Amino acid sequence: MIETTTPKTQAEAQSPESPGAAIELTGVAHSFGDLEALAGVELNVAPGEVVAIVGASGCGKSTLLELIAGLAEPSTGSIAVGGERDAAARLDACAWMPQRDLLLPWRLAVDNAALGLRLAGIGRAEARERAGGMLERLGVGEFARSHPRQLSGGMRQRVAFARTLLTGKPVLLLDEPLAALDAITRAELQELLVETLAAERRTTVLVTHDVEEAFFVADRVLLLSPRPGRVVWSAASPVDRSEPRASAVTAPAFAAVREAALEALAEGRG
Amino acid sequence: MSARQPSLIARWLPPLLLVALLLGLWELAAQTGWIADALSLRDYLVPAPSEIATTLWDNRSLLAENAWVTLREVLLGFAVALVAGVLIAVLLHLSPLMRRASYPFIVASQAIPIVVIAPVLVVWFGFGIGPKVAIVALICFFPIVVNTLDGLGTADEEQRKLMRSLGASRGRTLTLLEAPTALPYLLSGAKIAVAVAVIGAVFGEWSGADAGLGYLIRLDDGNLEVARVFASTVILAAMAVTLFALLALVERRLAWWGAGSPGGGR
Numbered sequence: 001m002i003e004t005t006t007p008k009t010q011a012e013a014q015s016p017e018s019p020g021a022a023i024e025l026t027g028v029a030h031s032f033g034d035l036e037a038l039a040g041v042e043l044n045v046a047p048g049e050v051v052a053i054v055g056a057s058g059c060g061k062s063t064l065l066e067l068i069a070g071l072a073e074p075s076t077g078s079i080a081v082g083g084e085r086d087a088a089a090r091l092d093a094c095a096w097m098p099q100r101d102l103l104l105p106w107r108l109a110v111d112n113a114a115l116g117l118r119l120a121g122i123g124r125a126e127a128r129e130r131a132g133g134m135l136e137r138l139g140v141g142e143f144a145r146s147h148p149r150q151l152s153g154g155m156r157q158r159v160a161f162a163r164t165l166l167t168g169k170p171v172l173l174l175d176e177p178l179a180a181l182d183a184i185t186r187a188e189l190q191e192l193l194v195e196t197l198a199a200e201r202r203t204t205v206l207v208t209h210d211v212e213e214a215f216f217v218a219d220r221v222l223l224l225s226p227r228p229g230r231v232v233w234s235a236a237s238p239v240d241r242s243e244p245r246a247s248a249v250t251a252p253a254f255a256a257v258r259e260a261a262l263e264a265l266a267e268g269r270g
Numbered sequence: 271m272s273a274r275q276p277s278l279i280a281r282w283l284p285p286l287l288l289v290a291l292l293l294g295l296w297e298l299a300a301q302t303g304w305i306a307d308a309l310s311l312r313d314y315l316v317p318a319p320s321e322i323a324t325t326l327w328d329n330r331s332l333l334a335e336n337a338w339v340t341l342r343e344v345l346l347g348f349a350v351a352l353v354a355g356v357l358i359a360v361l362l363h364l365s366p367l368m369r370r371a372s373y374p375f376i377v378a379s380q381a382i383p384i385v386v387i388a389p390v391l392v393v394w395f396g397f398g399i400g401p402k403v404a405i406v407a408l409i410c411f412f413p414i415v416v417n418t419l420d421g422l423g424t425a426d427e428e429q430r431k432l433m434r435s436l437g438a439s440r441g442r443t444l445t446l447l448e449a450p451t452a453l454p455y456l457l458s459g460a461k462i463a464v465a466v467a468v469i470g471a472v473f474g475e476w477s478g479a480d481a482g483l484g485y486l487i488r489l490d491d492g493n494l495e496v497a498r499v500f501a502s503t504v505i506l507a508a509m510a511v512t513l514f515a516l517l518a519l520v521e522r523r524l525a526w527w528g529a530g531s532p533g534g535g536r
Contacts, residue, residue, distance in 0.1 A: 071431050096435040098428055102533035106450050115446075116436040148533070167436065 020047040020203030021082030021093055021170040023068060028077035029228070030063055037063045039228035041077070047170075050197050050204040052214035054261065055224030056268075061207040062099075064229065065173045068205065069096040081171055095167040099176040101160035103148040109155075110135060110144035113162040120167075134162040138192065154185035158192070165200065172197075172204040178213065186213075191245050193217050198241060211261045215239060216249055221261060225268045233264040293319045317497035322504065325497040332486075333498075337505050339482040343399060343471040344509070347406020348464055354407070355414030356456065362415075363422040363448070364440075380412040384470060388477035402474030402482070409470035410463035414456065421455025422448045426531040451532055454525040457517060464513040468506050 025043040029036070037060040045051050055061050067074050068081065070090030078085055081093045095116075103112045111118075114131035118124065135141050138158045140151075148156055157177060164172060177193075178186045194217055197204055208214050214221045215237045223233035238253035248254060299305045300318035309316070317325070326333065358376075362369040384405055391401035425447050433443045475484030483502045490498045 066431070069435055071435060091435060091437075094435070096432070098432060100428065100533060102429050102432050104447070104450070104532050105527035106532075119433075119437045119442060119446075149527075163436075 020049070020201060022047050022080075023171065023203060023205065024078075024080045025068070026078050028064075028067065028074045028079060030060070030067060030072075030074045030076075036228035038067075038074070038230065040230050041224075043222070043231060045203055045205060047203055048201045049220065050206065050218045052206045052208055052218035052221045053224055054208060054211055054214045054221060054265070055229060056226050056265070057209060059224045059226050060229035061224055062175050064224070065096065065175050065205060065207055068171075069094045069173050071096070093169055094171040094173050095164045095169040096173045097160060097164040097175060097177055099179055101148070101156040103156055103159060105148050107147075108144065109140065109146050109148065109151065109159045112148065113144075113159050113166060115163055116167040131162065131166060134166050135159065138162050138196070152185075153181050154189060157181065157189060161193075161196075165196070170202055172200075172202050174204065174206045176207055176209065179209065187245060190216055194241060194245075211258055211265070212249060215254060215257060215261070216245065221257075223261065223264050223268065232268055233261070235261065315494065315496050317500055321497050322500045326501045326504065329498060329501065333483070333501060333505060336481055336483045336486045336502070337509065340468070340471050340475070340484060340506070341509060343402040343474065343482065344406055344464075344467045344513070346399070347403040347470065348410050348460075348467050348513075350403060350407040351410030351414055351463060352460060355411050355459075356418055359415050359418035359422060359452075359456075360444070362419055364444070369419075376412065376415055379408065382408075384409060384473050388473050391474075392478040397478050397480060401477070402471055402479065405474040406467045406470040410460075410467050413459040413462040413466075415459075417459025417462075418452055418456045421452030421529070424455070424529070424531055425451045429531060429533060447532070450527075454521065454527070454529045457521040457525050458529070461514055461517045461521070464517055465510050467513070468510040472506065 023043065023045040025041050028038060028041040028043075030038040041064065043051075053061050053064065066072055068079055068090065070081075070087040070092075073087050079090065081090045084090065084093065103109075104115070107115070110128055110131045113135055114122075114124075114127040117127035117130060122130075132141065132144050135144050135158070138161060140155050140158045140162075143151055143155055143159075148159070151159065157180075161177065164174070174193075178189050181189065190213055193206075197217070204218075206214070206218055208217075211221075216239055218237055220234060220236050222231050224230065225232045235257055238251070238257055239248045240251075241248075243251075297318045297320060300316050300321075303313055303316075305311075306313045306316045362372065387408070388401070388405055391404050395401040395404065422444075429447060430443060433447050438446065471482065472484035472487070475482040476488055479485040483506055487499050487502045490496075490502070
């Protein structure tokens with residue numbers, strides 16, 4: 001495979017106004033002991049692009065995100081975020097959101113959202129104000145002073161998303177953020193995700209096992225093969241984001257690309 | 271309203287009735303001399319509950335004085351164990367090497383029979399409050415260290431990764447994630463500790479003391495003041511129950527989120 005580093009990517013990465021940093025994975029393989037999780041993953045994500053990764057459970061999607069996030073180094077291959085290759089720099093550049101909300105039960109929703117800000121050394125008052133504003137924006141402003149156990153799954157996920165966005169990092173890594181929610185809440189949060197990502201223009205990698213969600217939220221959808229995972233199929237999303245969700249997911253083009261993806265998924269399994 | 275939450279009366283009535291019944295039987299058996307006859311004892315060696323109550327009241331200032339001595343030993347010993355226990359638990363949590371090296375000794379500290387070590391401590395530290403505090407601390411130390419250490423290790427791997435991703439240092443992960451996670455564990459260890467602390471104080475006093483309920487019990491035992499032995503015992507039990515209840519209250523107020531890995535619930 002030929003590596004393509006566009007001049008635009010370089011320029012964007014250096015600019016302080018950059019909406020997002022480019023992600024480049026070259027020949028990334030990762031094993032846990034004898035277990036081969038990933039084999040030869042090639043992936044380029046442009047600054048500001050939203051990419052979804054779909055695949056069967058256990059194909060190494062979560063591992064891939066953790067590697068990009070700088071939480072571990074791949075066994076072989078290289079990962080660069082904004083041109084930086086070492087794990088510490090990737091940790092600095094990426095906001096990672098795991099599937100479980102991991103809210104701290106003893107902290108108020110607003111203080112959970114503000115966790116990253118506080119850890120970045122921002123004072124309590126300012127962190128709370130900014131977190132309160134973000135919760136407002138994500139539709140849970142009135143629950144800022146609630147404890148996590150008083151919130152529903154969807155609200156908790158919104159708080160966790162606020163915590164992720166508030167880090168202000170140029171790359172968002174979302175690991176099945178909506179997997180545990182009921183269908184209605186899920187559709188609601190997919191719309192919120194689309195809206196927010198469009199406004200933020202940050203480079204985003206969304207991991208999901210829901211093909212429809214992938215095409216609805218992302219600009220481009222990649223398919224990861226079963227273990228050991230590697231990218232076996234990809235397609236651009238035909239979704240017109242100015243349309244409401246209901247009409248977007250029922251358009252013929254959407255149905256066609258969804259069909260193709262499901263077929264590719266089935267093939268990979270067989 | 272609903273039958274799910276029984277009223278205060280419904281909740282407390284059964285145990286109160288049971289206690290009243292048992293006390294009544296005891297009273298009856300003692301008054302009529304059944305127990306004494308069955309054990310071939312003289313009647314005054316088997317006091318009835320009413321007699322113990324009278325003794326409690328008649329000796330109130332003597333009992334209060336000695337109870338205060340014992341309570342001080344318990345509280346001081348418990349405080350020493352709490353501070354030392356938490357500090358050592360944090361240290362062992364941060365250093366796996368130290369944990370591996372010293373854990374056997376911590377377990378061994380619990381295996382030392384207090385009855386054996388108590389007289390030795392009296393020889394070392396004299397008849398004052400020192401050896402009693404040491405014994406209470408020794409007894410309390412173990413459940414506090416072990417529970418706190420378990421609690422500090424409870425936050426799961428993903429939770430730690432999130433902290434790391436949010437830019438938390440080792441120290442911040444300890445204070446923001448691990449310490450609050452450990453708090454319910456610490457308090458439940460402290461409850462166990464405080465319940466046995468009273469026994470430790472009594473052992474300490476038996477090995478050499480000039481005041482305290484344990485000392486008084488030993489004295490009264492020798493003088494066949496059986497009713498007062500029971501009276502002292504009632505106070506010791508009440509002390510343990512009260513301290514336990516106080517800690518349970520602190521637990522509900524301070525660590526209401528309970529045990530488990532935070533954010534792990536669904």
